[in-house]
Amino acid sequence: MAEKITPRSEDFPQWYQDVVLQARLADYSPVKGCMVIRPNGYSIWERIQREMNDRIRAAGVRNAYFPMFIPESFIKKEADHVEGFAPQVAVVTHAGAKDLEEKLVVRPTSETIINSMFAKWVQSYRDLPLLINQWANVVRWEMRTRLFLRTTEFLWQEGHTCHATLEDAEVFTQRMLKMYHEFAETVLAMPVIPGMKSEAEKFAGALRTYCIEAMMQDGKALQAGTSHNLSDHFAKAFDTMFLDKDGKQKHVFQTSWGVSTRLIGGMIMTHSDDKGLVLPPMLAETHVVIVPIVPKAAAAEAVYGAADQLASAIQEHSDVRRLPYRTGVLVDKDDTKQAGWKFHEYELIGIPIRIEIGPRDLEKGQAVFTRRDVGVKEFVPLAELPAKIARELASMQKDLLARATAHRDQNIHEVRDYETFKKLLDEKGGFYKVPWGLDREAEEQIKNETKATLRCILLDDRFQPVRADAPCFKTGKKDGIVMAIFARSY
RNA sequence: CGAGCUGUAGCGCAGUUGGUAGCGCGCUUCGUUCGGGACGAAGAGGUCGUGGGUUCGAGUCCCGCCAGCUCGACCA
Numbered sequence: 001m002a003e004k005i006t007p008r009s010e011d012f013p014q015w016y017q018d019v020v021l022q023a024r025l026a027d028y029s030p031v032k033g034c035m036v037i038r039p040n041g042y043s044i045w046e047r048i049q050r051e052m053n054d055r056i057r058a059a060g061v062r063n064a065y066f067p068m069f070i071p072e073s074f075i076k077k078e079a080d081h082v083e084g085f086a087p088q089v090a091v092v093t094h095a096g097a098k099d100l101e102e103k104l105v106v107r108p109t110s111e112t113i114i115n116s117m118f119a120k121w122v123q124s125y126r127d128l129p130l131l132i133n134q135w136a137n138v139v140r141w142e143m144r145t146r147l148f149l150r151t152t153e154f155l156w157q158e159g160h161t162c163h164a165t166l167e168d169a170e171v172f173t174q175r176m177l178k179m180y181h182e183f184a185e186t187v188l189a190m191p192v193i194p195g196m197k198s199e200a201e202k203f204a205g206a207l208r209t210y211c212i213e214a215m216m217q218d219g220k221a222l223q224a225g226t227s228h229n230l231s232d233h234f235a236k237a238f239d240t241m242f243l244d245k246d247g248k249q250k251h252v253f254q255t256s257w258g259v260s261t262r263l264i265g266g267m268i269m270t271h272s273d274d275k276g277l278v279l280p281p282m283l284a285e286t287h288v289v290i291v292p293i294v295p296k297a298a299a300a301e302a303v304y305g306a307a308d309q310l311a312s313a314i315q316e317h318s319d320v321r322r323l324p325y326r327t328g329v330l331v332d333k334d335d336t337k338q339a340g341w342k343f344h345e346y347e348l349i350g351i352p353i354r355i356e357i358g359p360r361d362l363e364k365g366q367a368v369f370t371r372r373d374v375g376v377k378e379f380v381p382l383a384e385l386p387a388k389i390a391r392e393l394a395s396m397q398k399d400l401l402a403r404a405t406a407h408r409d410q411n412i413h414e415v416r417d418y419e420t421f422k423k424l425l426d427e428k429g430g431f432y433k434v435p436w437g438l439d440r441e442a443e444e445q446i447k448n449e450t451k452a453t454l455r456c457i458l459l460d461d462r463f464q465p466v467r468a469d470a471p472c473f474k475t476g477k478k479d480g481i482v483m484a485i486f487a488r489s490y
Numbered sequence: 491c492g493a494g495c496u497g498u499a500g501c502g503c504a505g506u507u508g509g510u511a512g513c514g515c516g517c518u519u520c521g522u523u524c525g526g527g528a529c530g531a532a533g534a535g536g537u538c539g540u541g542g543g544u545u546c547g548a549g550u551c552c553c554g555c556c557a558g559c560u561c562g563a564c565c566a
Binding site: 032087088109138140142143144149150154156211222223224225226258259260261262291293294295296335337338339340341342343344345356358359360361368490 | 522560
């Protein structure tokens with residue numbers, strides 16, 4: 001690890017890439033636009049998978065797997081879908097020496113291939129709801145890429161469900177969005193705003209798209225998850241039908257919902273600082289690193305022994321065991337590296353808690369405790385350390401969310417006219433809560449003039465758009481005005 | 491696909507009016523160090539993106555091509 005991270009707030013994306021590379025979460029691959037996820041990064045993804053699977057199962061959804069190759073004709077069956085994805089799909093045209101009779105699209109998403117199976121699996125209303133999820137890689141041939149945030153190939157989770165009625169589908173769409181909302185805040189400690197996408201921004205083939213939007217440290221928005229009500233659009237294209245109680249053949253109503261490795265990027269951009277990665281304890285593999293300080297003159301065995309003892313005391317402590325994850329403790333006995341070097345290193349890769357223990361501490365029966373996000377050293381008696389660690393890990397998770405939430409709330413501005421919006425957007429970025437008239441043309445115009453997009457339409461508890469009592473901030477239109485968030489985004 | 495910039499050691503870079511390859515970090519070995527990125531000594535590592543041209547001589551000048559980055563269009 002050569003250089004320290006050099007933060008440049010005016011160059012936030014570069015700062016972010018430095019954190020990713022130097023914390024060894026990911027690397028560029030020889031194939032342009034693709035990303036190599038390193039063990040440091042993949043362990044975060046595994047934690048996300050585990051937490052997400054618990055929630056997915058709790059909703060009655062089961063995991064399955066579908067092929068990555070999709071016959072081109074499948075993609076073309078749903079009109080909006082083909083229009084939305086055609087520009088960014090990779091296509092397999094030959095296999096070995098032979099040209100393929102029908103080209104195969106590498107999945108940009110799996111609605112079509114899954115529907116080809118759903119059409120066979122669903123026969124009766126008794127088969128519904130059919131709730132399936134898969135963990136997979138997908139490929140979207142984007143022009144520009146950025147580690148974790150937008151890569152040609154990425155890993156995600158995509159849920160696909162069939163329901164007997166549009167209402168059931170809508171209820172499930174909303175349920176999964178709420179699940180994502182809760183997940184982002186409790187697991188990633190990343191505050192998000194739930195909402196609905198505009199017609200222009202919704203998923204190709206959906207009736208309605210809900211999303212969660214997060215704010216990064218530079219005030220830009222990041223879409224962190226989506227949940228779509230597909231209505232019967234794909235069912236009609238694939239003839240996914242069931243025989244209902246009333247003896248009539250009906251099309252099913254469907255949902256799909258997904259989150260990707262982008263969550264890792266969002267988490268990094270939300271919490272990390274100039275020293276490197278800050279990892280919420282829920283996502284860490286190693287939670288505590290113990291750095292024994294052993295000068296030549298000191299008895300190495302005594303210090304190492306105390307460090308090992310402390311490590312097991314931490315792992316066996318009942319408070320630590322009660323944490324919602326297996327708490328990893330590392331004792332770094334590598335004597336080729338200096339203590340100072342290790343401090344920087346573990347700050348860089350985001351270990352939540354560091355303990356220093358040396359000969360002077362042993363005499364006093366204490367150790368030095370430092371929390372990654374706070375960075376202040378404290379002397380703590382050895383006997384109290386395990387309980388304190390349990391306490392601090394739990395509060396670090398909460399504090400990160402609280403801090404990020406405060407930052408976000410400070411950067412949400414409520415404006416009612418377009419000129420103020422433009423001025424403030426250029427001055428300080430952030431999110432803009434505005435009265436909005438659902439005008440597609442105006443939306444396009446705002447995007448062209450300011451690069452800000454409609455992130456989401458705000459919803460109330462019943463998932464109804466929040467009504468505004470002011471005219472549209474752009475057009476001055478007075479009817480059917482809702483509250484919406486505009487922002488520049490990643 | 492348009493505009494701009496950059497290609498020299500694993501990474502980051504310097505290389506003057508053209509004269510035959512350098513620096514920092516990292517890596518290897520040995521020694522001294524070790525409570526916030528130590529120091530000394532000795533090493534390993536480069537057909538200077540690529541093809542052509544000018545020249546006695548090209549990393550350097552000229553032309554073509556290729557790749558990468560940034561900004562646009564596109565997007566989770």
